[in-house]
Amino acid sequence: MSIKESRLVNKIWKAQHLVLYRLGLRDYQRAHKPIIRKCLGEVFKTASHPTVIETGCIRDANEGTESTLTIASTLNNRGKFYTFEICKEHIRICQSVCRDYNEFINYVEGDAIANLREMVGANVLDTIHLALFDSVNDGDHIWKEFETCERVFKTNSIVVIDDVLWGDKGRVIKPYLESSPEWKTKIYNVEYGILVAQKI
Numbered sequence: 001m002s003i004k005e006s007r008l009v010n011k012i013w014k015a016q017h018l019v020l021y022r023l024g025l026r027d028y029q030r031a032h033k034p035i036i037r038k039c040l041g042e043v044f045k046t047a048s049h050p051t052v053i054e055t056g057c058i059r060d061a062n063e064g065t066e067s068t069l070t071i072a073s074t075l076n077n078r079g080k081f082y083t084f085e086i087c088k089e090h091i092r093i094c095q096s097v098c099r100d101y102n103e104f105i106n107y108v109e110g111d112a113i114a115n116l117r118e119m120v121g122a123n124v125l126d127t128i129h130l131a132l133f134d135s136v137n138d139g140d141h142i143w144k145e146f147e148t149c150e151r152v153f154k155t156n157s158i159v160v161i162d163d164v165l166w167g168d169k170g171r172v173i174k175p176y177l178e179s180s181p182e183w184k185t186k187i188y189n190v191e192y193g194i195l196v197a198q199k200i
C-alpha cells in the first residue's frame with residue numbers, strides 16, 4: 001500500500017470511528033484505549049502484578065486518548081503504575097481526570113529520561129512489563145526513553161508508541177524494533193500509526 005493509500009485508510013477509520021462514538025455505539029473516542037487494554041490483557045497472561053510505565057500523562061480532559069486513566073482503571077491495584085510527566089499543570093489535569101484511581105498511580109514529575117535513568121539505575125524499576133512512550137514528537141527523545149529502559153524489558157514485555165507512521169516519534173525506534181530478532185512488532189494503521197512490540 002502506498003503512503004497516500006495508507007493515510008486514506010487511516011482517515012476513513014478515524015471518520016467511521018468518530019461517527020460510531022458520536023452515535024453512542026462505541027464507548028471510546030480514540031484507538032489508544034482498546035489497544036492499551038489489549039496489551040494489558042496480554043501482559044496479565046504472564047504477570048499477575050505487572051509494572052507499567054508511561055511517559056506523558058493525560059494533558060487535556062477532552063483529548064480522548066486517556067492512557068493514564070485506561071492503564072490505572074485496568075490495573076485497578078494489581079501491580080505498579082508510574083507515569084512520568086514534566087509539566088506540573090498536566091499532572092494536575094490528569095489527577096482530576098483520574099480522580100477515582102489516583103491511589104494506584106505514581107506520578108513522577110520531571111524529565112522522563114532523567115527519572116527513568118535514576119529509577120532503572122537504582123533498580124526501583126527492575127522489570128517493566130508494559131511501557132507506553134508518549135511524551136514528545138521527537139524520535140531521538142523517544143529512542144532515549146526506550147534505550148534507558150531496554151535492559152529491564154524481559155520476555156513478553158510490551159512497548160507501545162503512537163504516531164509512528166507519519167510523525168517523528170518512530171524515526172529511530174521503529175526501524176530498530178522492526179529489525180531486531182528480540183522483538184515482534186505490529187503496526188495498527190490508526191491514529192497515525194500505533195506500534196506495538198513484544199519482546200520474544
Ligand SMILES: C[S@@+](CC[C@H](N)C(=O)[O-])C[C@H]1O[C@@H](n2cnc3c(N)ncnc32)[C@H](O)[C@@H]1O
Binds near residue numbers: 055068110
Ligand atoms: C501527548 S501528551 C501525553 C498524552 C497521554 N499519554 C494520553 O494518552 O492522553 C505528552 C505529554 O508528555 C509531556 N512531556 C513532554 N516532554 C516530556 C519529558 N521530557 N518528560 C516527561 N514528560 C514530557 C507533556 O507535558 C505532555 O503532557
